Amino acid sequence: MTSDPARRLLPLADQAAPERADAARNRELLLDAAAAMVAELGADEVTMDALAARAGVGKGTVFRRFGSRGGLMAALLDHTERAWQAAVISGPPPLGPGAPPLERLLALGDSRLRTTLQHAALIRAAGAEGARASGAHSFAALHVRHLLTQLEVDGDLPLLAVALLAPLEVPVLEQQVRLDGLPVERVLAGWADLVRRVVGRPAVTPPGGAT
Amino acid sequence: MTSDPARRLLPLADQAAPERADAARNRELLLDAAAAMVAELGADEVTMDALAARAGVGKGTVFRRFGSRGGLMAALLDHTERAWQAAVISGPPPLGPGAPPLERLLALGDSRLRTTLQHAALIRAAGAEGARASGAHSFAALHVRHLLTQLEVDGDLPLLAVALLAPLEVPVLEQQVRLDGLPVERVLAGWADLVRRVVGRPAVTPPGGAT
DNA sequence: GGCCCAAACGGACCACGGTCCGTTTGTATT
DNA sequence: AATACAAACGGACCGTGGTCCGTTTGGGCC
Numbered sequence: 001m002t003s004d005p006a007r008r009l010l011p012l013a014d015q016a017a018p019e020r021a022d023a024a025r026n027r028e029l030l031l032d033a034a035a036a037m038v039a040e041l042g043a044d045e046v047t048m049d050a051l052a053a054r055a056g057v058g059k060g061t062v063f064r065r066f067g068s069r070g071g072l073m074a075a076l077l078d079h080t081e082r083a084w085q086a087a088v089i090s091g092p093p094p095l096g097p098g099a100p101p102l103e104r105l106l107a108l109g110d111s112r113l114r115t116t117l118q119h120a121a122l123i124r125a126a127g128a129e130g131a132r133a134s135g136a137h138s139f140a141a142l143h144v145r146h147l148l149t150q151l152e153v154d155g156d157l158p159l160l161a162v163a164l165l166a167p168l169e170v171p172v173l174e175q176q177v178r179l180d181g182l183p184v185e186r187v188l189a190g191w192a193d194l195v196r197r198v199v200g201r202p203a204v205t206p207p208g209g210a211t
Numbered sequence: 212m213t214s215d216p217a218r219r220l221l222p223l224a225d226q227a228a229p230e231r232a233d234a235a236r237n238r239e240l241l242l243d244a245a246a247a248m249v250a251e252l253g254a255d256e257v258t259m260d261a262l263a264a265r266a267g268v269g270k271g272t273v274f275r276r277f278g279s280r281g282g283l284m285a286a287l288l289d290h291t292e293r294a295w296q297a298a299v300i301s302g303p304p305p306l307g308p309g310a311p312p313l314e315r316l317l318a319l320g321d322s323r324l325r326t327t328l329q330h331a332a333l334i335r336a337a338g339a340e341g342a343r344a345s346g347a348h349s350f351a352a353l354h355v356r357h358l359l360t361q362l363e364v365d366g367d368l369p370l371l372a373v374a375l376l377a378p379l380e381v382p383v384l385e386q387q388v389r390l391d392g393l394p395v396e397r398v399l400a401g402w403a404d405l406v407r408r409v410v411g412r413p414a415v416t417p418p419g420g421a422t
Numbered sequence: 423g424g425c426c427c428a429a430a431c432g433g434a435c436c437a438c439g440g441t442c443c444g445t446t447t448g449t450a451t452t
Numbered sequence: 453a454a455t456a457c458a459a460a461c462g463g464a465c466c467g468t469g470g471t472c473c474g475t476t477t478g479g480g481c482c
Contacts (some may be wrong), residue, residue, distance in 0.1 A: 058431055064429095159401030159405075187458075189367070229450080271441085
């Protein structure tokens with residue numbers, strides 16, 4: 001009776017998959033080691049062999065946990081990303097709720113630009129498994145779309161949202177800031193200008209003001 | 212007297228570097244073999260070893276010529292890219308000169324979107340050495356900037372140009388078209404809408420039309 | 423406690439990109 | 453034609469990402 005296999009397959013309303021104790025321990029070990037190594041060497045000096053050695057596990061285990069190098073980097077990014085999402089959903093204005101939509105949108109761009117630039121190496125190393133796959137990207141797009149709705153912008157909102165976020169992607173920003181040497185403020189101002197054109201409000205002050 | 216070393220260093224007004232006959236021959240051999248292999252296997256099934264073998268040269272030679280796998284892919288892209296630039300500079304309208312600027316801009320987007328999608332695998336494989344490095348990207352940006360000038364758009368034109376091109380980059384397009392399954396026409400329409408907002412012309416017909 | 427087995431482990435192994443360096447070859451000079 | 457040398461060549465070699473498979477282990481069940 002108590003051997004009913006359904007008990008284990010549907011233990012509770014908890015749909016989270018079971019994870020063995022050693023697996024969980026190793027995940028922590030690896031994540032910590034990886035974070036430390038990224039901090040002290042930079043993302044693209046971290047090799048999977050070295051990571052395994054440092055965490056004291058076999059290489060196979062690393063790949064079992066994270067699938068690939070990109071997956072590992074994505075997992076590292078995950079912490080940051082969750083924090084960012086939390087800030088957007090329930091943090092203080094203007095990024096969080098409470099400010100008018102346009103201000104929130106501009107704050108989102110600012111925040112996104114800076115964090116993207118800050119973790120550029122990690123994001124690059126994460127590749128396809130990175131922002132795009134882990135839902136990070138779709139969350140941002142969804143939120144922009146939401147703000148555009150509030151701003152009563154009409155058109156193909158999903159597309160418009162992606163178009164607004166595209167100039168904030170790593171390759172573009174690195175080209176502008178690192179290679180072309182443009183100051184971050186200028187890039188940001190350019191983005192704000194783009195946003196205003198898209199939402200149809202020529203300037204911060206509504207039409208009628210000077211300039 | 213005739214041994215004056217300057218004679219060889221400055222042979223003529225021809226500043227193009229000399230290239231030994233065997234080097235040139237091998238470049239052709241490699242480029243042809245690479246193109247064939249990409250065509251029949253797809254870009255990311257082509258290995259440098261296999262390419263060297265097929266072209267009948269040593270592996271060292273491949274890297275001497277192209278520097279890296281990315282460099283090779285970029286070299287393959289080069290043909291396509293030159294053709295595209297030629298079409299923009301001196302091809303038939305609306306992509307080439309002769310059409311009104313807004314039409315040219317929209318044609319540019321259309322053309323760029325399609326060719327990018329068509330060569331997506333190659334572009335991805337080219338990575339940093341690809342479009343961005345080989346000047347392809349800067350040419351497009353320059354031209355968009357030029358068209359924006361003709362459209363009397365004011366603002367930070369270099370930034371605006373990049374922002375318009377960003378949604379046409381490979382990762383964005385692949386996400387939308389290949390993963391989300393959006394039809395190309397819709398993506399294109401979305402881009403056209405973005406352009407109109409940026410240049411400040413709400414629709415094809417000037418304000419006053421029925422929309 | 424003892425049994426059982428799915429899950430996790432670990433490290434030998436493989437494939438591929440990239441480098442190195444001793445050898446060959448094209449070309450300019452005489 | 454002979455000489456000289458820079459450039460090009462080629463393949464052995466190395467590091468790294470990723471796989472495979474025989475071994476170990478956590479934890480539910482009796």
